[in-house]
Amino acid sequence: MSSGHAMKAVCVSLVLSLARNLAVAQETPQPPQVPQQSTPIDLPTTLRLAGARNLDVQLARAMVDEAHANYVSAIEGFLPSLVPSASYLNHTGRDQRVESPLIDVTKHNESEGIYANAQIPVGEAIFHSLQSRQLVSAADAAQVAQEQDSGLVAAQQYFTLVDAGALVDVVGQAIAVSQNYEKQLNDAVRIGTAFKGDALRVETLTRRLQLDLTRAKEQQRLAATQLAQTLHLDPLVSLVPAEREPVPFAMIDLNASPDTLVRTALDRRPELIRSAALIAAAEQARRGALYGPFIPTVGGQAFAGEFNGGGHLVAGELNGGVGGTNLDGGPRRDYSVGLSWKIGPGGILDLGRIRAARVQVTRAEVNDEKLRDAIEREVVDAYTRVQSLFQQMRDARLNVSAAEETLRLTRGRKQLGVGTVLEDIQAQQELLNARSELVTIVTQLNQAQYGLMRSVGAPLRTP
Numbered sequence: 132m133s134s135g136h137a138m139k140a141v142c143v144s145l146v147l148s149l150a151r152n153l154a155v156a157q158e159t160p161q162p163p164q165v166p167q168q169s170t171p172i173d174l175p176t177t178l179r180l181a182g183a184r185n186l187d188v189q190l191a192r193a194m195v196d197e198a199h200a201n202y203v204s205a206i207e208g209f210l211p212s213l214v215p216s217a218s219y220l221n222h223t224g225r226d227q228r229v230e231s232p233l234i235d236v237t238k239h240n241e242s243e244g245i246y247a248n249a250q251i252p253v254g255e256a257i258f259h260s261l262q263s264r265q266l267v268s269a270a271d272a273a274q275v276a277q278e279q280d281s282g283l284v285a286a287q288q289y290f291t292l293v294d295a296g297a298l299v300d301v302v303g304q305a306i307a308v309s310q311n312y313e314k315q316l317n318d319a320v321r322i323g324t325a326f327k328g329d330a331l332r333v334e335t336l337t338r339r340l341q342l343d344l345t346r347a348k349e350q351q352r353l354a355a356t357q358l359a360q361t362l363h364l365d366p367l368v369s370l371v372p373a374e375r376e377p378v379p380f381a382m383i384d385l386n387a388s389p390d391t392l393v394r395t396a397l398d399r400r401p402e403l404i405r406s407a408a409l410i411a412a413a414e415q416a417r418r419g420a421l422y423g424p425f426i427p428t429v430g431g432q433a434f435a436g437e438f439n440g441g442g443h444l445v446a447g448e449l450n451g452g453v454g455g456t457n458l459d460g461g462p463r464r465d466y467s468v469g470l471s472w473k474i475g476p477g478g479i480l481d482l483g484r485i486r487a488a489r490v491q492v493t494r495a496e497v498n499d500e501k502l503r504d505a506i507e508r509e510v511v512d513a514y515t516r517v518q519s520l521f522q523q524m525r526d527a528r529l530n531v532s533a534a535e536e537t538l539r540l541t542r543g544r545k546q547l548g549v550g551t552v553l554e555d556i557q558a559q560q561e562l563l564n565a566r567s568e569l570v571t572i573v574t575q576l577n578q579a580q581y582g583l584m585r586s587v588g589a590p591l592r593t594p
Contacts, residue, residue, distance in 0.1 A: 173373035174289055175593045177362065181285035182278055184363040191270075191277035198270035202263040208256040211249030211431070242463065244436015254426030258419025265412035272405035279401070281361070283585045287578045288358040290377060294574035295351035297376040298567055302344045305563045309337040312555070329552035336556050340563075377573040379524060380594045382580050389514050392587050396510045397503065399588025406499040413495045417488035424479040427470040438463035506586070513583040520576040527569040534562040 182188060223237045313333040319325030355370040364370075397403065438461065474480060538558040584591055 169369045169371045171373050172289070172358075172370050174286065177285050177289045177358070178282050178591060178593065180362040180364070181282045185281040185285070185361060186363055188274075188278050188281050191274040195267075195270045195274050198263070198267045202260070202267050205256070205260040205263040208259065209251060209253075211247050211251070242434075242436055242438045244434055244463070247431075247433040249429065249431045251430075252423075252428045254423030254428075255419060257426070258415050258423050262412045262415040262419065265408045265415060269405045269408035269412065272401040272408060275401040276405065279585055279588075279591065282591045283581055285358065285361050286581045286591060288354065288361055289372065290574045290577045290581075292351070292354040292358055292370060293372040293374055293377045294570055295347065295354045296372050297570045297574075299344065299347045299351055300375060301563065301566045301570060302340055302347050305559065306337060306340045306344060309333060309340055309559065312559075313337055316552070326552075332552055332556060336559065377570060377577060379573045380577050380580055382592070382594060383517055383583055389511050392514055392583075393507050393510050395589075396506050396587040400506055401588065402502055403499070403506070406495070406502055410492065410495040410499060413488070413491040417485070417492050420481065420484045420488040424473060424477075424481070427472050429468075430471060431468045432465070433467075434463065434465040436463060437461070510583070510586045513579060513586045516579045517576070517583050520572060520579055523572050524569070524576055527565070527572050531562070531565045531569050534558070534565040538562050 313330065316325050316330040316333055320327050320330050352369065356366045358370055359366045359368065472479060477484070538555075538561075541554050541558040581591060
């Protein structure tokens with residue numbers, strides 16, 4: 132084949148290859164570009180929004196309002212009810228006079244006024260109000276616990292967002308280094324001083340890093356939407372952390388012993404305050420079932436108003452009575468008071484109710500013991516994790532320093548013609564892994580410290 136035909140074949144091959152690449156590019160679907168508004172956020176703002184906008188916190192506050200309303204309702208059990216009323220009665224037929232004879236009479240009466248009716252089970256009202264007061268205390272403590280839990284979740288999600296953003300920066304810097312190295316090798320290949328395979332190896336590394344960058348950006352966006360949900364914000368707003376990389380905090384006294392932290396937790400945790408209030412409420416219910424029925428129920432009625440009526444005796448005059456009609460009326464006042472006790476179900480000697488109330492007390496006490504055991508373990512586990520992560524962070528920093536020095540020496544060997552491209556790629560990968568691991572450990576350390584603060588019942592503060 133002549134040189135002209137060979138050149139023509141090469142040109143045709145290049146044109147066909149270009150056409151195939153264009154066709155593939157047109158067929159490959161491109162991800163939609165959704166414009167997103169970036170909103171910076173820092174840790175103090177995160178904690179503040181968690182306490183103000185978190186839906187779980189709002190539900191806990193609603194439970195407090197409901198407990199207060201139930202307490203007011205229990206207090207209202209001591210009050211009589213007023214019933215404005217009007218009535219009309221018409222009677223025809225036999226009736227009995229005061230002197231006892233039976234007579235035929237047609238009569239009617241009407242009354243207008245106000246009835247005051249009180250049927251107050253004093254014992255039940257007393258113990259029910261005491262129980263409701265304890266339930267108010269339990270709801271208050273539950274609200275505090277929910278605020279701390281929501282704050283902890285928001286803080287840890289913020290640190291996750293910082294971690295994701297820092298990993299994006301780390302991978303981006305690695306891509307920049309790899310692309311620069313790739314350009315140098317391509318230039319060397321063109322002038323014949325480098326091997327084409329080495330350039331392809333670096334190109335493969337660059338593409339792998341670009342894949343890692345895409346995944347890191349995905350994790351960053353997912354972390355932003357998760358935090359937005361916790362803070363009850365619009366998920367379309369892309370939250371961006373104020374800090375570019377996680378900075379390790381030292382918010383826990385590492386010299387404090389686990390015993391001290393456990394005692395502090397048992398004194399401060401709002402869950403234990405709530406548990407104590409629930410035990411007290413169950414105890415009041417037990418006392419109400421046992422002693423309440425012995426306190427009498429007070430009943431009373433009062434009427435004040437007008438009473439009018441009249442009638443006609445069929446027999447005319449009987450036993451000194453005079454037949455006729457009397458339409459005179461006037462004011463009327465009626466009062467009655469009484470005491471009563473109930474024996475049996477719902478009253479004195481209701482053994483089933485008493486036994487059930489005792490079981491409620493026992494169950495509340497057992498739940499309190501379980502909660503104390505869980506808190507003690509939680510504190511010890513959190514303390515152990517914080518201690519371990521501090522040591523891991525020191526080791527990770529040393530690992531990063533060693534990886535940086537390894538890459539520097541490898542580049543020096545490569546420039547002297549002693550090292551290989553593969554060694555350089557491995558050194559870059561080791562440095563990337565070391566930096567990524569350090570970022571992750573620092574993030575976990577900050578999360579663990581906030582978890583330990585929550586475990587001992589301390590308020591979540593910023594550094």
